[in-house]
């Protein structure tokens with residue numbers, strides 16, 4: 559399983575990239591709004607940091623296929639690594655079909671069922687993003703959705719990749735890896751949580767103490 563970072567904050571992206579752990583970025587309208595900056599400017603900066611797929615979503619106010627296609631073409635023109643993120647609706651699927659026929663990569667987002675994932679794949683989506691945490695939030699096991707989509711895609715030889723999204727903690731990440739998700743898109747905070755272990759900290763302290771006792775500074 560590969561890692562994308564789920565943020566539009568360029569500092570977080572730079573720090574995760576420096577650790578060598580991410581190979582792509584996902585953004586969404588809420589994450590872009592949080593930065594309070596121009597969409598194209600932020601996306602352009604992100605693309606200059608990470609050499610991998612960068613998902614930029616069509617405007618939350620654009621709901622018709624034609625609008626999403628026009629915006630999708632604009633987003634794709636920002637950088638060759640751009641992936642157009644499209645919400646899972648009938649109009650969204652029409653847009654995915656057209657963008658796919660033009661060789662533009664898409665990431666179908668807000669996927670909460672296997673039926674939605676299968677339709678998105680058949681429309682030509684490069685990626686589907688099932689939202690794990692938001693299902694957990696309403697007491698439906700999000701991880702089951704990831705494994706079920708994985709199983710269906712394997713049975714039918716579907717090449718659309720699964721990006722496990724709405725990841726909220728390190729346990730989510732490991733569960734996604736066990737379920738066979740191709741990618742997990744993970745917030746910076748969770749990536750940092752994954753680096754830590756109390757025994758690692760204790761071990762570093764002990765090595766330091768033992769070394770200093772014999773060799774000094």
Ligand code: E4P
Pocket residue numbers: 564584585586667687689691692723724725743
């Ligand atoms: C996916 O691409 C979304 O940006 C994201 O994972 C949503 O996560 P949230 O449910 O924590 O907002």
